[in-house]
Amino acid sequence: MTADLEVLEVAKHYGTHRAVDALSFEVARGSFFSILGPSGCGKTTLLRMIAGFIAPDSGEIRIGGTAMTGVPPNRRPVNMVFQHLALFPMMSVGENVGYGLARRGVAKDRIAKRVGEMLERVGLPGSQTKRVDQLSGGQKQRVAIARSLVLEPTLLLLDEPLGALDLKLREHMKIELKQLQAAFGTTFVYITHDQSEALVLSDRVAVMNHGVFEQVDTPQALYYAPQTPFVAGFVGANNRFAGIASAVQGEQVTVTTQQGLVIPARRTGKVVAGDRVDAFVRPEVASLMRDDSELPASHPRYRGEVRSLLFDGANSSVLLQESQSRAELQIALPQTGRFADLRVGETVSFGFDPQRAVCFATARRDGE
Amino acid sequence: MANRTPPVAGVPAPALQAALAGDSFGRQTRHARLLLLLLLAPALLWLVGLIVLPHLELAVLSLRARVAPRVYELSAKQYLTFVNEPLYWRTFVRTALMSIVATACTLLLAFPIAWTIAKIARGRSRSLLFVLCLIPFWVSETVRTLGWMILLRESGVLPALLVHLGLAGTPPEMLYHDATILVGLVYTSMLFMVVPLIGALDTLDDSLIEAAYDLGGNGLDILRLIVIPHAAPGIVAGCIVVFMLTLGNYLTPTLLGGKNSLWFTEQIYTQFITRFNWEQGAAFGFLLLGLSTLIVWAGLKLSGQKFGEVMARS
Numbered sequence: 001m002t003a004d005l006e007v008l009e010v011a012k013h014y015g016t017h018r019a020v021d022a023l024s025f026e027v028a029r030g031s032f033f034s035i036l037g038p039s040g041c042g043k044t045t046l047l048r049m050i051a052g053f054i055a056p057d058s059g060e061i062r063i064g065g066t067a068m069t070g071v072p073p074n075r076r077p078v079n080m081v082f083q084h085l086a087l088f089p090m091m092s093v094g095e096n097v098g099y100g101l102a103r104r105g106v107a108k109d110r111i112a113k114r115v116g117e118m119l120e121r122v123g124l125p126g127s128q129t130k131r132v133d134q135l136s137g138g139q140k141q142r143v144a145i146a147r148s149l150v151l152e153p154t155l156l157l158l159d160e161p162l163g164a165l166d167l168k169l170r171e172h173m174k175i176e177l178k179q180l181q182a183a184f185g186t187t188f189v190y191i192t193h194d195q196s197e198a199l200v201l202s203d204r205v206a207v208m209n210h211g212v213f214e215q216v217d218t219p220q221a222l223y224y225a226p227q228t229p230f231v232a233g234f235v236g237a238n239n240r241f242a243g244i245a246s247a248v249q250g251e252q253v254t255v256t257t258q259q260g261l262v263i264p265a266r267r268t269g270k271v272v273a274g275d276r277v278d279a280f281v282r283p284e285v286a287s288l289m290r291d292d293s294e295l296p297a298s299h300p301r302y303r304g305e306v307r308s309l310l311f312d313g314a315n316s317s318v319l320l321q322e323s324q325s326r327a328e329l330q331i332a333l334p335q336t337g338r339f340a341d342l343r344v345g346e347t348v349s350f351g352f353d354p355q356r357a358v359c360f361a362t363a364r365r366d367g368e
Numbered sequence: 369m370a371n372r373t374p375p376v377a378g379v380p381a382p383a384l385q386a387a388l389a390g391d392s393f394g395r396q397t398r399h400a401r402l403l404l405l406l407l408l409a410p411a412l413l414w415l416v417g418l419i420v421l422p423h424l425e426l427a428v429l430s431l432r433a434r435v436a437p438r439v440y441e442l443s444a445k446q447y448l449t450f451v452n453e454p455l456y457w458r459t460f461v462r463t464a465l466m467s468i469v470a471t472a473c474t475l476l477l478a479f480p481i482a483w484t485i486a487k488i489a490r491g492r493s494r495s496l497l498f499v500l501c502l503i504p505f506w507v508s509e510t511v512r513t514l515g516w517m518i519l520l521r522e523s524g525v526l527p528a529l530l531v532h533l534g535l536a537g538t539p540p541e542m543l544y545h546d547a548t549i550l551v552g553l554v555y556t557s558m559l560f561m562v563v564p565l566i567g568a569l570d571t572l573d574d575s576l577i578e579a580a581y582d583l584g585g586n587g588l589d590i591l592r593l594i595v596i597p598h599a600a601p602g603i604v605a606g607c608i609v610v611f612m613l614t615l616g617n618y619l620t621p622t623l624l625g626g627k628n629s630l631w632f633t634e635q636i637y638t639q640f641i642t643r644f645n646w647e648q649g650a651a652f653g654f655l656l657l658g659l660s661t662l663i664v665w666a667g668l669k670l671s672g673q674k675f676g677e678v679m680a681r682s
Contacts, residue, residue, distance in 0.1 A: 051582060052582075053578060053582075072581075073578075073581050073582045074581050074582065074583075074584045074585060074586060075584075078582075079582055079583060080578075080579070080582045082575045082578070082579055083575070084573070084575060086573065086575040086576050086578070086579035088576060088579075088580070088593075088594060089598075090593075090594070090597035090598060091593075099580070099583055099585070099593075100583040100584045103583065103584035103585050103586075103589060104584060147583065148583070151583065151584070
């Protein structure tokens with residue numbers, strides 16, 4: 001597979017702050033690649049270096065196999081969809097889409113034809129003469145993408161374009177964005193701090209933290225097999241327990257927390273008995289029972305008191321306090337409705353598959 | 369009969385209540401209207417007393433001619449004098465053209481300054497730059513103009529420097545040229561152009577410029593297609609203010625241009641003060657008012673801007 005974007009040892013420092021720290025990665029042609037990270041992790045700096053607005057301190061960026069060092073943004077085969085879309089309010093929709101073609105000196109009738117085709121492909125046929133402020137949020141996004149894709153860039157960069165939208169529209173635009181990418185086949189590089197956007201949209205996701213990639217993988221792998229504690233904590237919801245590896249048997253580690261909670265978990269990376277470790281149990285991995293005889297024999301069993309009910313439709317969960325260690329954890333409610341009558345103060349049983357709980361030797365960087 | 373609320377003079381109780389409520393509401397709005405009138409009173413007094421009334425008087429003056437001592441008749445004589453005397457209408461056209469040139473020069477100089485303040489400078493340096501533009505205005509216009517005279521007159525600083533550097537044999541007279549007048553006018557008008565421009569450029573989203581650049585535009589394209597259309601109301605507002613100030617300026621052309629300045633306001637001054645010909649002076653005043661209105665109107669038409677929108681921006 002050929003790579004449309006190659007980033008080689010790229011670094012950018014601001015004073016002593018390493019915004020992007022000797023980063024290397026590749027993005028395959030036609031794929032949807034997301035960079036997911038909390039604000040301040042350096043993802044915007046990275047994107048702006050790819051677009052050409054910032055020059056890297058060291059390293060090289062290649063787009064479509066050509067080195068981009070010293071090439072200004074207006075000469076790169078890359079276009080960007082901005083956070084607030086940055087449609088030109090002084091121009092009509094047609095002029096917005098035709099702007100880039102006109103800059104390349106394409107003849108007027110050719111521009112009109114291509115703008116028409118492009119607007120048809122994004123589902124806005126005949127809206128050339130509309131003003132930008134007459135469009136809905138979703139239509140604006142489609143115009144912003146059309147304006148970039150009409151130039152047939154090697155790479156389309158998207159800087160959290162859904163960030164400013166309300167929740168309902170954001171869910172809708174997520175699906176629309178994925179369909180647009182599939183229809184055009186252009187390589188998309190998308191940055192976001194919203195893990196749901198990254199997981200739903202991407203072929204591959206890079207989880208970024210402190211200027212480096214923690215893990216670059218498929219959304220499934222990030223979710224089921226996180227390689228670092230940061231990824232385990234950042235992607236999806238997770239219950240985190242800091243403790244000591246009291247016993248290690250092959251892949252299986254027994255973690256004992258300071259409060260005395262004993263958790264069996266599968267190790268990722270090297271863990272030896274006596275190490276300080278972080279164990280993670282996802283809310284949806286644990287199962288809740290009124291009677292602990294219903295739990296499979298291989299699962300550890302705990303009892304806990306319901307502290308609060310977090311009802312959120314399909315994402316409902318319950319906050320429990322484990323009876324012996326007083327440790328708190330969140331457990332997802334099953335969709336069957338059999339816990340619809342659960343009350344605060346009730347004591348229930350819970351357990352989980354030890355294969356689906358993960359633990360890591362505590363990272364030095366966490367400094368806890 | 370145990371009717372506790374008897375109808376008053378045959379009016380049913382609910383209707384009476386409604387009428388009472390309506391009355392109190394009416395009183396409130398009348399109150400608000402009075403308050404608004406009081407607030408507007410100084411502006412209205414100023415407008416009527418100092419603008420409308422004198423202009424009505426001037427209009428009457430400009431349209432009469434003296435036929436005998438204390439005897440006047442309605443006549444277009446003053447306006448005919450203007451048409452028939454080349455000095456007057458040439459001065460008139462010259463003033464208009466010079467004012468347009470001065471406005472254009474001010475715009476060209478003020479734009480980079482406003483751009484720097486609005487888009488490049490941040491925090492302290494931003495306020496500092498703005499104060500630097502403002503400081504000359506703490507000094508009266510007369511003193512500022514005299515400052516230019518000290519710099520530019522034959523025995524002044526700049527000619528002496530040119531001689532010292534060997535660029536001129538004898539100190540050149542740098543006052544009393546058209547260029548000198550322009551320099552003075554541009555200098556005086558700068559702030560009135562910079563302020564509306566900063567306002568207009570401040571509201572331009574940086575990501576629009578980046579997007580325009582990203583999509584293949586170069587600096588000139590972006591200026592022409594993004595920056596100027598966005599800043600147009602501010603540009604037009606600044607131009608109107610500067611043009612009117614320049615056209616009506618008396619001090620700067622007189623001091624820096626001397627006898628050769630031939631500024632139309634000087635003709636008005638001469639008629640009123642030296643010649644004591646108020647009729648002629650009033651006619652000239654109206655001609656100048658008509659001229660500035662016409663040019664501003666033409667400017668708005670050419671730039672496709674609306675007067676209300678432009679004034680809201682300035």
